[in-house]
Amino acid sequence: MPMTVPAGYDRTRLAACARSIADAGRALAAQGWTPATSSNFSERIDAGHVAITISGRDKGRLGEDDVMVVDLDGKAVGTDARPSAETALHTQIYRRFAEAGAVLHTHSRTQTVASRLYAAAGVVRLQGWELQKAITGYTTHESVLELPVFPNTQHMPELTARVDAWLDAGRPLYAYLIEGHGIYTWGRDMAETRRHLEALEFLLACELDLRRLSA
Ligand SMILES: CSC[C@@H](O)[C@@H](O)C(=O)COP(=O)(O)O
Numbered sequence: 001m002p003m004t005v006p007a008g009y010d011r012t013r014l015a016a017c018a019r020s021i022a023d024a025g026r027a028l029a030a031q032g033w034t035p036a037t038s039s040n041f042s043e044r045i046d047a048g049h050v051a052i053t054i055s056g057r058d059k060g061r062l063g064e065d066d067v068m069v070v071d072l073d074g075k076a077v078g079t080d081a082r083p084s085a086e087t088a089l090h091t092q093i094y095r096r097f098a099e100a101g102a103v104l105h106t107h108s109r110t111q112t113v114a115s116r117l118y119a120a121a122g123v124v125r126l127q128g129w130e131l132q133k134a135i136t137g138y139t140t141h142e143s144v145l146e147l148p149v150f151p152n153t154q155h156m157p158e159l160t161a162r163v164d165a166w167l168d169a170g171r172p173l174y175a176y177l178i179e180g181h182g183i184y185t186w187g188r189d190m191a192e193t194r195r196h197l198e199a200l201e202f203l204l205a206c207e208l209d210l211r212r213l214s215a
């Protein structure tokens with residue numbers, strides 16, 4: 001069944017967003033990064049609207065009817081469906097980064113374990129890894145890529161306030177971990193966002209291996 005198309009929207013654009021979200025979900029689920037209906041994905045439709053996964057759906061088996069439209073305040077547009085429980089984290093990214101075109105949130109084991117291990121430090125500090133260059137804007141392994149770890153909460157305004165505080169302090173932000181939960185990352189489009197997610201998963205796994213082997 002096709003997704004509900006709110007009045008005034010371009011059906012082709014919405015269908016393309018739903019397809020790229022479903023493709024990403026299939027690939028990420030195949031890697032085991034979206035267990036038990038966890039994770040959520042979105043793609044910007046235009047300056048004020050986003051296509052986002054409906055809450056509770058199996059993210060490895062998404063179809064067009066598992067994606068809906070919200071505005072940048074997270075309000076459903078043209079449907080009674082319930083958007084992701086973490087919609088506020090997505091819309092915050094689109095509001096704060098005009099160039100953001102897609103957001104991916106996953107729950108891989110590596111992301112989840114790293115988020116616990118680095119929670120006390122509040123940050124994973126990546127340096128010396130060639131793959132840091134897969135993150136747009138990074139041109140050398142010598143640069144430092146800080147990945148903050150925010151405490152988990154079911155109260156989204158608390159989380160968005162922590163993200164705002166980090167950004168308002170003028171600190172670069174490409175992704176963040178939530179303690180015991182998973183990762184959020186974004187990019188200019190879905191392809192770039194998938195590349196960021198894949199690179200960060202790899203880098204976190206390397207950090208965990210280093211800690212394990214040097215213990
Ligand atoms: C199924 S537990 C994970 C959820 O609590 C949540 O963190 C999540 O990632 C998916 O929530 P959803 O509302 O489906 O977008």
Ligand SMILES: [Zn+2]
Pocket residue numbers: 038039040086105107181182
């Ligand atoms: Zn989650």
